[in-house]
Amino acid sequence: MTETDRKILVLYNIAFTPDKGFIERLIHGYGFRCDVKHTREAVQEDYLDAEVIIGQPNPKYLKKAKKLKWVQLTSVGADHVADASLYANNDIILTNASGVYGKPIAEHVFAMILAFNRNLMQYERNRQNGKWSPVLPMRDFYGSTLCVIGFGDIGKEVAIRGKALGARVIAVKRTVGECPPYVDELYLTDEIDKVLPKADYLVLALPNTPETRGILSEERIKKLKPEVFIVNVGRGTAICQEALIRALQEGRIAGAGLDVTDPEPLPADSPLWKMPNVIITSHTSGFSPQNWNRHAELIRENLSRYVEGRPLLNRVDFNKKY
DSSP: OOGGGOEEEEEEBTTBOOOHHHHHHHHTTSSOEEEEEETTTOOHHHHHTOSEEESOOOGGGGGGOTTOOEEEOSSSOOTTTOOGGGSSOTTOEEEOOTTTSHHHHHHHHHHHHHHHHTTHHHHHHHHHTTOOOOOOOOOOOTTOEEEEEOOSHHHHHHHHHHHHTTOEEEEEESSOOOOOTTOSEEEEGGGHHHHGGGOSEEEEOOOOOTTTTTOBOHHHHTTSOTTOEEEEOSOGGGBOHHHHHHHHHTTSSOEEEESOOSSSSOOTTOGGGGOTTEEEOOSOTTOOTTHHHHHHHHHHHHHHHHHHTOOOTTBOOTTTTO
16 A cells, blocks of 8 residues: 555544644654544545544444544543444454543542532632622541542542542442552442442442443432532433432432533533532533643554554453443
């Protein structure tokens, strides 16, 4: 093949906005030409001759991409394209962006927790009304129990920070593994019911898979302490949202910080918007000015591995969906 026979299609969006010149320099020397398009503007013809796609592809065009061999996602979540039937080739390689978003998302988690603990949302409402008044009581994070459900890149970064801030840290993961020094107790997913009653803070950092959908069900919400504060930065489908709303309305849990909901966008008439003990952000916890540097490092490493025929980092299992 000549250089012009091999093409990388780069699809950008609000969360992944590389400079075209930088992308071209990044892939220079690997024997590819580069086509950069906004995800929404790319059409089927752009996919037809792509050997590699970097970004968030439109699933409806993938079947026509007969030259496609590798998709490097710019998200951690892969469920939308982790279906072998979407592709023309059976041996497609799919990799995700694990390692890019963990640090900013972990900071976002603690922004929500500390804002809730220190009543910052009410203080902001007071500020808007020119009202000087103590908002009590406040809560301490130090000495509390932090439970992290989902122990990938995001969950690990949350656990590290939780331990540094003086919490007892409990983590739940799908597979058996060694307990790291920043985790006090490590459980498997099928032991989650043992963990929930211990949580002062419950952080969900889960992908969207058949196993994780509705994992925080109405029955499991009933196992939580009334003082618990729930943070979801994985996928909205992990929580039974109607059950969460009822628990908040009835005072059976203290509050929630939601960067993800089900559905998204959260409808304007959802009761969650008007609850003073709920913090909502619009699926933006992973945004960071440093993300592009982390993306570039991952793309450069995986591209080198790809042309050399070595195993790629962050390969997605089509059966597990992550």
